[in-house]
Amino acid sequence: MNWKPRIIAFFCKWCAGSAAELAGVSRLEYSSNIIPIIIPCTGRISPRHIVEAFLNGADGVLIGGCHIPNDCHYLSGNFKAFKRTYLLKKLFEQIGLEPSRVRIEWISATESKKLVRVVNEFVEEIKKMGPLSGKGD
Amino acid sequence: MENEEVRVGVFICHCGRNIAGVIDIKKLVEEVRKIPGVVYVEDYVYMCSEPGQKKIIDAIKRENLNRVVVAACTPSMHYETFARAVETGGLNRFLYEMATIREFSSWVHYREREDATEKAFKLISSTVAKVKGNKAYEPVKGRVVKKVLVIGGGIAGITAALDIASAGIPVVLVEKTPSIGGKMAMLSETFPTLDCAQCILTPKMAEVARNPGIKLYTLSEVIDVEGFVGNYRVRILKYPRKVDPSKCTVCSFCERVCPVKVPSEFNRGLSFRKAIYIPFPQAIPSSYAIDVEHCTKCSACVKVCPVGAINLDEQEEIVEEEVGAIIVATGYDLYQGLKLREYGYGKYRNVIDSLQFERLLSSSGPTGGEIIRPSDGKPVKTIVFIQCAGQRDVNHLPYCSKICCMYTAKHVLLFKERVPDGNAYVFYIDIRAGGKGYEEFVKRIQDETGAVYIRGRVSRVYEDSSGKLVVEGVDTLSGENIIVKTDLVVLALGMVPTLPPDLASKLKIPIDENGFAQEVHPKLRPVEVATSGVFIAGVIQGPKDISETVVQASASASKALQLVVKGEIEKNPLIAEVNRDVCNGCRICVSICPYNAIEMIEGKARVNEILCEGCGACEASCPVGAITLRNYSDSQLIEMIKTALR
Amino acid sequence: MNKMKLAIVYGAICGGCDVALANWGERLIDISNKYDIIYWNAAVDAKNDLLESVREIDIGIYMGIIRTDYHLELIKTLREKTRILVAYGTCSVYGDIPGLSALIKSSRLLNDIKNTVTTTHYSEENISSSISLPRLLDSVYTVIQVVNPDIIVPGCPPSEESNDELINILLKIEPGYKPGGVIVLGEDRSLCYICPRKPEDFHRIVMPGIYRLHEVKLDERKCFLEQGVICLGPATRAACKTPCIKNNFPCTGCMGPAPGVEDTGLKLISSISSILLVDREKELLEKGLAKQLDKIVDPMGLFYRYTLPVSLVKKISEKERFGK
Numbered sequence A: 001m002n003w004k005p006r007i008i009a010f011f012c013k014w015c016a017g018s019a020a021e022l023a024g025v026s027r028l029e030y031s032s033n034i035i036p037i038i039i040p041c042t043g044r045i046s047p048r049h050i051v052e053a054f055l056n057g058a059d060g061v062l063i064g065g066c067h068i069p070n071d072c073h074y075l076s077g078n079f080k081a082f083k084r085t086y087l088l089k090k091l092f093e094q095i096g097l098e099p100s101r102v103r104i105e106w107i108s109a110t111e112s113k114k115l116v117r118v119v120n121e122f123v124e125e126i127k128k129m130g131p132l133s134g135k136g137d
Numbered sequence B: 001m002e003n004e005e006v007r008v009g010v011f012i013c014h015c016g017r018n019i020a021g022v023i024d025i026k027k028l029v030e031e032v033r034k035i036p037g038v039v040y041v042e043d044y045v046y047m048c049s050e051p052g053q054k055k056i057i058d059a060i061k062r063e064n065l066n067r068v069v070v071a072a073c074t075p076s077m078h079y080e081t082f083a084r085a086v087e088t089g090g091l092n093r094f095l096y097e098m099a100t101i102r103e104f105s106s107w108v109h110y111r112e113r114e115d116a117t118e119k120a121f122k123l124i125s126s127t128v129a130k131v132k133g134n135k136a137y138e139p140v141k142g143r144v145v146k147k148v149l150v151i152g153g154g155i156a157g158i159t160a161a162l163d164i165a166s167a168g169i170p171v172v173l174v175e176k177t178p179s180i181g182g183k184m185a186m187l188s189e190t191f192p193t194l195d196c197a198q199c200i201l202t203p204k205m206a207e208v209a210r211n212p213g214i215k216l217y218t219l220s221e222v223i224d225v226e227g228f229v230g231n232y233r234v235r236i237l238k239y240p241r242k243v244d245p246s247k248c249t250v251c252s253f254c255e256r257v258c259p260v261k262v263p264s265e266f267n268r269g270l271s272f273r274k275a276i277y278i279p280f281p282q283a284i285p286s287s288y289a290i291d292v293e294h295c296t297k298c299s300a301c302v303k304v305c306p307v308g309a310i311n312l313d314e315q316e317e318i319v320e321e322e323v324g325a326i327i328v329a330t331g332y333d334l335y336q337g338l339k340l341r342e343y344g345y346g347k348y349r350n351v352i353d354s355l356q357f358e359r360l361l362s363s364s365g366p367t368g369g370e371i372i373r374p375s376d377g378k379p380v381k382t383i384v385f386i387q388c389a390g391q392r393d394v395n396h397l398p399y400c401s402k403i404c405c406m407y408t409a410k411h412v413l414l415f416k417e418r419v420p421d422g423n424a425y426v427f428y429i430d431i432r433a434g435g436k437g438y439e440e441f442v443k444r445i446q447d448e449t450g451a452v453y454i455r456g457r458v459s460r461v462y463e464d465s466s467g468k469l470v471v472e473g474v475d476t477l478s479g480e481n482i483i484v485k486t487d488l489v490v491l492a493l494g495m496v497p498t499l500p501p502d503l504a505s506k507l508k509i510p511i512d513e514n515g516f517a518q519e520v521h522p523k524l525r526p527v528e529v530a531t532s533g534v535f536i537a538g539v540i541q542g543p544k545d546i547s548e549t550v551v552q553a554s555a556s557a558s559k560a561l562q563l564v565v566k567g568e569i570e571k572n573p574l575i576a577e578v579n580r581d582v583c584n585g586c587r588i589c590v591s592i593c594p595y596n597a598i599e600m601i602e603g604k605a606r607v608n609e610i611l612c613e614g615c616g617a618c619e620a621s622c623p624v625g626a627i628t629l630r631n632y633s634d635s636q637l638i639e640m641i642k643t644a645l646r
Numbered sequence C: 001m002n003k004m005k006l007a008i009v010y011g012a013i014c015g016g017c018d019v020a021l022a023n024w025g026e027r028l029i030d031i032s033n034k035y036d037i038i039y040w041n042a043a044v045d046a047k048n049d050l051l052e053s054v055r056e057i058d059i060g061i062y063m064g065i066i067r068t069d070y071h072l073e074l075i076k077t078l079r080e081k082t083r084i085l086v087a088y089g090t091c092s093v094y095g096d097i098p099g100l101s102a103l104i105k106s107s108r109l110l111n112d113i114k115n116t117v118t119t120t121h122y123s124e125e126n127i128s129s130s131i132s133l134p135r136l137l138d139s140v141y142t143v144i145q146v147v148n149p150d151i152i153v154p155g156c157p158p159s160e161e162s163n164d165e166l167i168n169i170l171l172k173i174e175p176g177y178k179p180g181g182v183i184v185l186g187e188d189r190s191l192c193y194i195c196p197r198k199p200e201d202f203h204r205i206v207m208p209g210i211y212r213l214h215e216v217k218l219d220e221r222k223c224f225l226e227q228g229v230i231c232l233g234p235a236t237r238a239a240c241k242t243p244c245i246k247n248n249f250p251c252t253g254c255m256g257p258a259p260g261v262e263d264t265g266l267k268l269i270s271s272i273s274s275i276l277l278v279d280r281e282k283e284l285l286e287k288g289l290a291k292q293l294d295k296i297v298d299p300m301g302l303f304y305r306y307t308l309p310v311s312l313v314k315k316i317s318e319k320e321r322f323g324k
Helices: A016-025 A047-055 A077-095 A112-129 B025-033 B050-063 B075-088 B102-106 B113-132 B155-166 B182-186 B197-210 B253-257 B300-304 B354-361 B404-418 B438-448 B501-506 B546-564 B588-592 B617-621 B634-644 C016-022 C027-034 C048-053 C069-081 C097-103 C106-116 C160-172 C264-275 C281-293 C299-303 C312-317
Strands: A007-012 A034-039 A060-065 A102-106 B008-013 B038-044 B067-072 B096-100 B140-143 B148-151 B171-174 B214-217 B220-228 B231-238 B261-263 B272-274 B317-323 B325-328 B332-334 B351-353 B382-389 B423-428 B452-455 B458-463 B469-475 B480-486 B488-493 B495-497 B534-536 B568-571 B576-578 B598-601 B604-607 B627-629 C004-010 C035-040 C057-063 C066-068 C082-088 C136-141 C151-153
Touching: A007 A016, A007 A112, A016 A034, A016 A060, A016 A112, A016 B102, A034 A112, A034 B113, A034 B634, A047 A060, A047 A077, A047 B634, A047 C264, A047 C312, A060 A077, A060 A112, A077 A102, A077 B617, A077 C264, A077 C281, A077 C299, A077 C312, A102 A112, B008 B025, B008 B050, B008 B113, B025 B038, B025 B113, B038 B050, B050 B067, B050 B075, B067 B075, B067 B113, B075 B096, B096 B102, B096 B113, B102 B113, B113 B634, B148 B155, B148 B317, B148 B546, B155 B171, B155 B182, B155 B197, B155 B214, B155 B546, B171 B220, B171 B231, B182 B197, B182 B354, B197 B214, B220 B501, B231 B325, B253 B300, B325 B546, B351 B354, B354 B404, B354 B488, B382 B404, B382 B458, B382 B469, B382 B480, B404 B423, B404 B438, B404 B488, B423 B469, B452 B469, B469 B488, B534 B546, B576 B604, B588 B598, B588 B617, B588 C264, B617 B627, B617 C264, C004 C069, C016 C057, C027 C035, C027 C160, C035 C048, C035 C057, C048 C069, C057 C069, C066 C069, C069 C082, C069 C136, C097 C136, C097 C312, C106 C136, C151 C160, C264 C299, C264 C312
Parallel strands: A007 A034, A007 A060, A060 A102, B008 B038, B008 B067, B067 B096, B148 B171, B148 B325, B171 B214, B325 B534, B351 B488, B382 B423, B382 B488, B423 B452, C004 C035, C004 C057, C057 C082, C082 C151
Antiparallel strands: B140 B568, B220 B231, B231 B317, B261 B272, B332 B495, B458 B469, B469 B480, B576 B627, B598 B604, C066 C136
């Protein structure tokens, strides 16, 4: 199959983004199907961004933020990301989009190995799910 | 800037072989040239080097670039380096971004060269999409008033005030009781050194009084705080002392003739004071005060005062102060012993709390340092200490107050020194003695004083017909029930923070479920709270002993000084801003901002430039897109997403 | 003579917008003094062939959603021949209730009907060949998705104020006039702007949970969000005078999205979940917050009740993706 999954990853610069940098420094390999977009805080992400990713060709969206409850550099952005994503995934269930195409993970700045594991796992999952297709029945 | 044609320059670094060894630079340059808006592309072996930076500087000038993308390592490494180069080239630093093609591509996809190159291209093109939407900004400068307010005149407040004043910054110290000194002034000796508390405290209190940089308001409370970091406007309510401290000589004639007797707060009800009183002899200010609630205005004191210091007509006064930073050190009180009904506190006069015991021990206390029963004045031969009274208990306080094991051991030692033939019993659950020398201190006392340490809880305390207290408990190590008949029972009650809720809400200090102020981070920012410019010290943050309190007070003083000493603060200008034409006043952004940086002005939201930290949670929650995070707007993010997926 | 021509055309309607027009009451006389109402199924005896034969129409008012191929034909014809096209009512502009079938293929709808109707034997053979029924389109569409209207009147039905405004516009229009851009009736603001429950001291909203109307004793002066009741006012156009709010009922979004809202549901999902229990996040953690969010059992029906066909999520669901 020639299809390569395309995944957008929103990483907050303080935690998951730093973990991605550390993964680079440690030369840990992971799937190249994932394009990171670094944002100040996962609280910056709104459901619109996730939907735009899917509308423009993404097969999966990964959100990497700081651990709940205390790690968020901006105190509570990760809670906002969690709540918004949770409710969005409920909507996705209703519209026939597999909710597991959106994954939100808490990855601290030192957890580069976790980042690599999550990325590779997620890419495999998306490969199994196949490219995004509407299921409006 | 709006209508200007965007001219993006992209500079691709080889980073030696780090990038060039994996990524096909030639192909990358070719593809990047095709990106709409990119007018210039250059690659070089080490872009961060002097010659590399010069290429950027020259290109900006020569090619009239108004946006720059440097594709290299991460911003954590060289953001500043290239920012300065860009500025030297005459371009505002916020019109430049970095694309991390090293850590995010060449270093992690080193076996997939084609994919790595493609990914590098996507990283660069999405960064170009972002930078096109960037605008130029200057750092935000805010004025800072070079003065600090300290709320609370206990050992924490005193320490902070002295530290700050010695750095040359004026301090306003506000204390709600008639004298500074706090709970430490009530103590007899302090563990583990057994220093006399008054001896180490009163010199500091005197320094506060003498220091021209410290303005002391006693019998005063902060009733209103307005403003924000660097510019707080504070209103202080001064209750009328009715005695002029500058005239009072502490001769005590007034006290002798006052007809009103009231339980003494300083002695925690173990003795009486008059309506005109001095809390303790070493009080600062060194002056009497009138208890307005109980004074009958008989004027007997006025008639005998040799210096005419008393004015019964003095009224409340409100003063205003402008400060740049606030340190809150409001301290604690003990948990209400009355709630422990099974222990008979409040019912039996010989069941007392640890602070009351300190007053009994103190040579300037109500009994002159003699340990006698409050009920009948008879000497105490047997004493029972109950640790963890109303603490570590789901029915009362869930937490541990940390200091009780240490001060109980201290109490045991001091008791045995004065009553060598006395019997001391300690009911405990654990012994927590974690500080330097603390374990040795407790061990010595356990070994040398003959005190009986019983591991178990007390279920009941009651008085028998002979007036002796009966303590019923259990020894969990032997499994037996224990009954001790004793003269005195001392309860180690928990420390409860006394931060007034409305002060906390005015200062926007987050409170945890036990009433303690919540620090931003216990390790990274232990004395700061979410509100910029407000710091905490002492038990307000959590139970702790005096040395930890002093450390924290100095830490807060240091933080406050960092803020005010330069007289101005500079902030990253990439904050949120509101388009008032679109805002409908729904208050959703105001409600979620973690820094309370958004307020409503004339029905619409407005972001405080100094308080906003630039997280962008507001833009994501605005229902109509009225608030945007500078250089990180929704439209930019959506462009980045689209470009990354092309 | 030479009155201007006005036609009122239906898509798939419930009749409410028709009643709203009938409620113009005596002002219909003013309208009919200026316009020749050439087509209005409820009031005028004209047949379909009139729409086909007429060459020019000055004002065309379309209400209802585009559900069948016939509706599609109607709106296209109307747009072609009409100088000023008015999309009247939320069905025609954003989809409204019939828009909720936007994600369901018409084949499945017909199947559902076939499988649930138990009365008669269903057979295509019994239908006379001289009658042709309109076919359901594969999905529902709104006027703005098919043509460019000149005036948009949101509302389910449009409010008294919007109706008055439309009547005034119609009475002022001169022959040959064509508005330069799209006119949307109602304020360019969200409901919060005019909400009587907005507190004067602008204190923060703390949403204490998610509650249905019957689960909480409502305070009639307090913002619904502050009581845990979901109100779509923050993202809904202020094209009414908040009759629902005044009658102790939260806004359900019938006036469609406020300016700045490209997708009502996505915006509200973000806004509502952001303020939910914002003061107890660290106490409740993911589990506690999820528990409250689980009380929203039908996010699509709640947040997209009136706007599903024009939403972005509909686009994903239909495998339509830009650039592909």
